[in-house]
Amino acid sequence: MPTVTETLHSRSSKRAYLPKPVPKEIQEKILNAAAMTPSGANMQPWKVIAISNKQVLQNIGDAIIERMGEGFEHDQHIQYYPVNWINPYKKRRIVTGSGLYKLMEVDRKDDDTRLKMWHDNFKWFGAQTVFFVFTDNANIDGAQGALIDCGAYMQSVMLAAQEFGIDSCPQGSTTEFGKVVSRVLEMPDNLSLLYSVVLGYEDKEAKINTYQPKRASLDDTVTFID
Ligand SMILES: Cc1cc2nc3c(=O)[nH]c(=O)nc-3n(C[C@H](O)[C@H](O)[C@H](O)COP(=O)(O)O)c2cc1C
Numbered sequence: 001m002p003t004v005t006e007t008l009h010s011r012s013s014k015r016a017y018l019p020k021p022v023p024k025e026i027q028e029k030i031l032n033a034a035a036m037t038p039s040g041a042n043m044q045p046w047k048v049i050a051i052s053n054k055q056v057l058q059n060i061g062d063a064i065i066e067r068m069g070e071g072f073e074h075d076q077h078i079q080y081y082p083v084n085w086i087n088p089y090k091k092r093r094i095v096t097g098s099g100l101y102k103l104m105e106v107d108r109k110d111d112d113t114r115l116k117m118w119h120d121n122f123k124w125f126g127a128q129t130v131f132f133v134f135t136d137n138a139n140i141d142g143a144q145g146a147l148i149d150c151g152a153y154m155q156s157v158m159l160a161a162q163e164f165g166i167d168s169c170p171q172g173s174t175t176e177f178g179k180v181v182s183r184v185l186e187m188p189d190n191l192s193l194l195y196s197v198v199l200g201y202e203d204k205e206a207k208i209n210t211y212q213p214k215r216a217s218l219d220d221t222v223t224f225i226d
Helices: 004-010 024-034 054-069 090-104 113-124 146-165 175-185
Strands: 047-051 130-136 167-171 191-202
Touching: 004 146, 024 047, 024 146, 047 167, 054 113, 054 175, 090 146, 090 191, 130 146, 146 167, 146 191
Parallel strands: none
Antiparallel strands: 047 130, 130 191, 167 191
């Protein structure tokens, strides 16, 4: 059994899956483990809709793609990405994105293929289980702590999943269309979609799944005060 640090190093986002849902009992094990994520005041601000229903997933994906087709860049509850990208984050985003396109031999100007790759998010990369994580609006009204807690929860889901041979891809792409997700699922107005996580069995033959973007060095991200 790999150690936690080994799992942290070996996990990576997978973007092609076999058409096989994650069994309910494994979903429950993952969700029970993730429920142990620490949160401020133990408020556990996450509300999860775990969907393995093909039709419902297709309805959500189709509705998002349709909304994009109408010219909307987002239809969201929360803004995930920075409004003004600054370096070094901007550079890291560009390097990570261009690395993926280079691996897949997609030209920088090939907008059609790039759009198709983005749409793959809303086809759930072929996976059949997706967790949608919401929080109560009151938790993020003038406060950001619940976002920190739900971010930690995301990592718990993805790490616990690894133990059961389940890979994942976190999705801010659905954050951008959170209101569309809410409409399709007929969610109550008091909830905001924060993100989704695709879960499933990676297609080991798919080249895209070999992508493992590098990280900045500790020199760039950590200051030790000894
Ligand atoms: C909150 C969040 C949102 C993300 N959104 C997307 C997404 O919408 N689509 C996607 O393909 N990858 C998405 N990713 C995956 C990142 O691109 C990926 O985590 C990053 O490039 C590091 O690669 P790794 O996860 O393979 O280590 C997201 C990751 C996080 C944490």
